[in-house]
Amino acid sequence: MADNPRIDPEALWGISYGVYVVSSCFEGKMNGQIANTVIQVSAEPKKIAVSISKNTYTNELMSKSGYFAVSVLAEETPLTFIGLFGFKSGREVDKLSRVGYETGATGCPLVTENALSVMEAKITDRLDVGTHIIYVGEVVYARVLREGRPLTYAYYQEVKKGKASANAPTYKGTKSEEKPLEERRPTMKRYVCDVCGYIYDPAVGDPENGVPAGTAFENLPDDWVCPVCGAGKDQFSEE
Numbered sequence: 001m002a003d004n005p006r007i008d009p010e011a012l013w014g015i016s017y018g019v020y021v022v023s024s025c026f027e028g029k030m031n032g033q034i035a036n037t038v039i040q041v042s043a044e045p046k047k048i049a050v051s052i053s054k055n056t057y058t059n060e061l062m063s064k065s066g067y068f069a070v071s072v073l074a075e076e077t078p079l080t081f082i083g084l085f086g087f088k089s090g091r092e093v094d095k096l097s098r099v100g101y102e103t104g105a106t107g108c109p110l111v112t113e114n115a116l117s118v119m120e121a122k123i124t125d126r127l128d129v130g131t132h133i134i135y136v137g138e139v140v141y142a143r144v145l146r147e148g149r150p151l152t153y154a155y156y157q158e159v160k161k162g163k164a165s166a167n168a169p170t171y172k173g174t175k176s177e178e179k180p181l182e183e184r185r186p187t188m189k190r191y192v193c194d195v196c197g198y199i200y201d202p203a204v205g206d207p208e209n210g211v212p213a214g215t216a217f218e219n220l221p222d223d224w225v226c227p228v229c230g231a232g233k234d235q236f237s238e239e
Contacts, residue, residue, distance in 0.1 A: 017153035021071040021085050021111045022050050024061040030109045031090030033058040036153045038070055046139040051132045057090035066123045069108035071115040075149040079227040081114055087196045087229035105141050117144045191217045191236040196229040
């Protein structure tokens with residue numbers, strides 16, 4: 001479909017979001033994924049809605065089981081954790097085996113690692129909106145795990161320098177992520193992960209993984225990997 005000249009996508013990018021793990025299960029199979037669209041839509045009964053890409057394994061499990069769970073992530077959640085749930089497919093990787101979780105009353109996995117709260121919902125409505133399906137679920141269980149600041153999408157992008165996956169409803173594509181040449185003032189070249197789009201900026205470094213600001217890409221340790229998806233240095237390209 002051709003772009004509509006009357007729609008400026010940047011107008012939509014100003015909408016605020018959070019960062020969550022949405023999970024589900026069916027016949028002994030479990031999976032979870034990162035989602036940025038989770039909202040409460042009703043007070044009584046308490047209902048929440050999530051927007052999930054049709055392409056994901058989590059969507060497949062949700063559509064079959066009729067249940068889903070949500071974990072509200074803390075602001076300090078590491079990029080490697082987000083990369084596991086946001087840039088790897090559950091059809092190829094057993095994500096739950098790598099993190100702390102518990103099985104909820106509905107059978108859905110409740111991811112507790114890096115979470116502030118968890119909840120489970122029974123799907124009551126679903127709406128096909130194109131690339132995604134909006135699931136509305138009545139909350140059947142909810143618990144606060146600990147106090148803290150929830151991770152917002154703005155903080156994830158601006159502070160952690162994270163990117164949206166191709167399955168996210170807010171995916172911008174590669175062109176929109178590029179800055180005009182006149183706005184770039186790096187003294188050293190920036191490199192882009194070919195897998196997830198993460199940009200390694202020498203001016204920032206990778207402090208979460210012990211790489212100080214001012215470290216050129218060429219000087220990164222040979223075993224350094226993308227902090228979002230785990231791709232090696234050989235899977236980066238010059239910006």
